[in-house]
Amino acid sequence: ATTQPHIVILATGGTIAGSAANTTQTSGYRSGEIGVQTLINAVPEIKNIARVDGLQIANIGSENMTSDTILKLSQQVNMLLARDDVDGVVITHGTDTLDETAYFLNLTVKSDKPVVFTAAMRPATAISADGAMNLLEAVIVAADPNARGRGVMVVLNDRIGSARFVTKTNTTTLDTFKAPEQGYLGVIVNGKPQFETRVEKIHTRRSVFDVRSLRKLPEVVIIYGYQDDPEYMYDAAISHHVDGIIYAGTGAGSVSVRSEAGIGKAEKAGIIVIRSSRTGNGIVPADKGQPGLVANSLNPAKARILLMLALTHTKNPELIQNYFNAY
Numbered sequence: 001a002t003t004q005p006h007i008v009i010l011a012t013g014g015t016i017a018g019s020a021a022n023t024t025q026t027s028g029y030r031s032g033e034i035g036v037q038t039l040i041n042a043v044p045e046i047k048n049i050a051r052v053d054g055l056q057i058a059n060i061g062s063e064n065m066t067s068d069t070i071l072k073l074s075q076q077v078n079m080l081l082a083r084d085d086v087d088g089v090v091i092t093h094g095t096d097t098l099d100e101t102a103y104f105l106n107l108t109v110k111s112d113k114p115v116v117f118t119a120a121m122r123p124a125t126a127i128s129a130d131g132a133m134n135l136l137e138a139v140i141v142a143a144d145p146n147a148r149g150r151g152v153m154v155v156l157n158d159r160i161g162s163a164r165f166v167t168k169t170n171t172t173t174l175d176t177f178k179a180p181e182q183g184y185l186g187v188i189v190n191g192k193p194q195f196e197t198r199v200e201k202i203h204t205r206r207s208v209f210d211v212r213s214l215r216k217l218p219e220v221v222i223i224y225g226y227q228d229d230p231e232y233m234y235d236a237a238i239s240h241h242v243d244g245i246i247y248a249g250t251g252a253g254s255v256s257v258r259s260e261a262g263i264g265k266a267e268k269a270g271i272i273v274i275r276s277s278r279t280g281n282g283i284v285p286a287d288k289g290q291p292g293l294v295a296n297s298l299n300p301a302k303a304r305i306l307l308m309l310a311l312t313h314t315k316n317p318e319l320i321q322n323y324f325n326a327y
C-alpha cells in the first residue's frame, strides 16, 4: 500500500464537522465540532484510495474565517505541496465562505498538485449527511494525476467545480455550489473523476501572487448598492483607512448619484474602488464616465480576495485592472 498517493486533509470546520441534537435537524446546529481524525475515521473507504494524514487548522463556522487564517492556510498548503512525499491536499471548510478561501488559494498556491475543497450542507449527525461521500470524492479527485494543473477545485455533490467560478447559490440544498455561466470542470461517477473542461483564467503556478512570506493582507471592504444607498458607508470606509472598496453594484455595476459621490471621495483619499455586481452573474463592463475599476465576472466576495492580493503588489489602477481581466 506504500504506492498509494499521499493526501493531506486540512480541516477548518463548517457543517461537515457539525453536530446537531437529532438526526432530522439541518439548521441551527453547531458548526466545527468534530475533529479531523473523526471525520477521516468515519470514511474507511478512503483507505482504498490514498494514504491520508489529518491536520486541524481551525474548527469554526466559515462565517468566522479571517484573512489571517486563509493566509496561514495558503502558506501551510505551499509547504506541504513542496514536499516530494505529498501528492495533493484536501481542505474541509464551511460552505458559507468556502468560495473566498478557495479562490485565495487558487491565486496563491505555487504547485500543479491537486488542491480540493470540500464541505457539507447537512451536519454529520443528520440522516443522509453528505459529508462522508463529499470527503471521499474530494480524496478521489486529489489522488487523481489527471486533476493536476486545473487550479483549486471544489468537490461537493458528485461535481468538480473551479474555485474561480463556483459559488454557494442556495442557502440549504445539497447542490448549492454552482457556476451558471461556466458550469463544472467535471463529475465523479461511481468513484471515478471525469474531467470535461479547463479554466482559461490564470491560477496557481502561473499566478504572480506569492504570499509565502507575507505577514498581513490589506484591508478591503464591500459596500452594497441598492435604492437610496447612503453615501456615509463610504465615509465610514475612508475614516477606517481601508485599502480598497468593492462596490457590489446594482445590475451591470450601475452607480447611484450618492454612491458616485462616495466613490469619488474614496478615490481622492487614495482608496482603490472596484465595481462588481450584486446579480451574481455576468461581466461588469468598463463603461466610460463610470467611476472605479471593474471586477470582470468575479462576485463581490471574490473581487475582494483579488483586490487584497493586487494591493500587495501595486496601487496602480491600470495594473490592478489588468489583474481583474486576467485572473
Ligand SMILES: NC(=O)C[C@H](N)C(=O)O
Pocket: 013, 014, 015, 016, 031, 060, 061, 062, 063, 093, 094, 095, 096, 097, 119, 120, 121, 122
Ligand atoms: N454548510 C456549512 O458549512 C455552513 C456553515 N455555517 C459554515 O459555513 O461553516
